[in-house]
Amino acid sequence: MRGLALAAGLALAAAGAATAGPMEEASQHLSQGDAAGAYEILKPEERARAGNPGYDYMLGLAAVDSGRPAEAVAAFERVLAVDPGHLQARAELGRTYIAMNEPEAARRELATVEAQDSVPDSVRETIDRYVTALDTGLSGGGTQISNRVTVRGGYDSNVNNSTSDSRILIPAFAGLGFATLGAGATSQDDAFGEVSGRSSVTHGIAIDKQLLLDLTASYRANSDLDQFNQGIAGINFGYSQRTPDHGTFTLSGQAQSYWVDDEVYRYTYGALGQWTYRTAGMTDYAVYLQYSKLNYPSNSVQNANRYTAGATVGQSLGGAGDPYVYGGAYAGYEKLTDSTFDHLSYAFGGLRLGGEVGLMPRLRGYASVAVEASEYKEPDPLFLEERSVIRADATAGLRYALTDDLTLGTEVAYTRSDSNIVLYEYDRVVASVSISLDF
DSSP states (O other): OTTHHHHHHHHHHHHOGGGHHHHHHHHHHHHTTOHHHHHHHHGGGHHHHTTOHHHHHHHHHHHHHTTOHHHHHHHHHHHHHHOTTOHHHHHHHHHHHHHTTOHHHHHHHHHHHHTOSSOOHHHHHHHHHHHHHHHHHHTTSOEEEEEEEEEEEEEESOTTOOOSOSEEOOGGGGGGOOEEOOGGGSOOOEEEEEEEEEEEEEEEEETTEEEEEEEEEEEEEESSOGGGOEEEEEEEEEEEEEETTTEEEEEEEEEEEEEETTEEEEEEEEEEEEEEEEOTTSEEEEEEEEEEEEEOTTOGGGOEEEEEEEEEEEEEOOSTTOOEEEEEEEEEEEEESSGGGGGGOEEEEEEEEEEEEEEETTEEEEEEEEEEEEEEEEEOTTTSSEEEEEEEEEEEEEEEESSSSEEEEEEEEEEEEEESSGGGOEEEEEEEEEEEEEO
C-alpha cells in the first residue's frame, strides 16, 4: 500500500528505543513491500509487546497486507484501546474490514475518522483512497480487462507424438510379419513458430459476485511439416461467488475448437465447477469437477464424454525470492458414445508437482513434473490386449521481466510415453524462446 513506509516509520518512533531492533527490521520489510517478512519478525514478539501502540500498529499493517485480516483487526483494536485518537490505526482498521468483506464495519470506522475536525492531510488522503476502494468493492469492483499476447519459437523433436520405431509387429496380422510405418506415423522433428493470445474480462455485479469471461487462441506452424500445424480457439464464461470464510466458488461453461492442418479436428464443450480457498498462512487449496463433450467432425466414432475430478494445494514460502510450490492430483474417465469402440474408452489419473522462485531482480525460474497413467477398457483389436500408457512430463524455464508489461522467457520440456503397445511409446523434447506483452 502507498504510505506504508511512512506509517511504519511513525510506528517505529512511537514504539521507543526498547523495541528498535525488530521494529526497525520490520519497518524495512514493510517499506520494501514485504509484509509477509515483516509479519514473521513481529509475530514472535506479540506476547511481550502486545499493548504497545507502535508495535500493534505495525503488526496490524503486516498482518492485513500478508493476508491475515482477522489478526490485523485484533492488533488495530489494541491500538485504539490504548489511544482512541490514533486516526491512522482507525483508518487501517476500516481498510481491514474492506479486506474481510464487511462493508458496514468498514464504513463505520472510516466515517469516524472523517468526522474529526483536525484530520492530517496524509490521513485524509488515506481515507479518500479507502472510501473509493469500498465504493468500488460494493459495486463488485467494476469491469476489469486484461490481455496477453505471446510469440514463441523453437525446436520440437517429435511434432506428431509418434514412435521412433518404423517397423512393428501387429499381433492381429502376425502371419504377415512386421509392418512398416509410413513417415507420418513415426516421429519427426522440426522448427516451429507460435502466436497465442488471451483476453480476460471480470465484471463485478456485487461485492462478492463476479461474471467471468476468458477468450484464448493460438496457432502453431512448423517450418517444414505443414500437415502437423495446429490451431486452438476457446471461450470460458462463468460466475464466481466469494464468501468471507469459505473461499470462492466458480461455475463456468467452456467451448473449444482444435484444428490440425487447418481443418477442424475436434470440438469440445463442457462445464467446470471449482472451489478455491487461501488460508491466513498463504496456503492455496482448490477442488474441481469437469465435464467435457468431445466431438470429432470427420471421425464421429471417436465422440466421447470425459469426466475429471481433481484437487491442488499451493504454498507461498515467503522470504528471499518469494518461492511458491504446488502439487495436485486428478482422476477421470473418458467414455466413447459408441460402445462398439470401447477399446478407445479409458480411465486415467495423474499427479503434478511444481514451483517457482525469484533468482534475481526481475528474473524468476520455474519447474514442474507430471505423471499420468491411462488404462483402456477393452483389448485393442489390432494388438489383442488392453492398452496401458504411462506418460511423464518435465518442464523447466526462466522468465525475465524486461518491463512491467514485457516478459522474455525460455523453456525446455521433455515428455516420455511408455506403453505395452509399441505404437504409443515415444520421447519428445521441445525447446523454445518466447516474448509476452501484457496490456
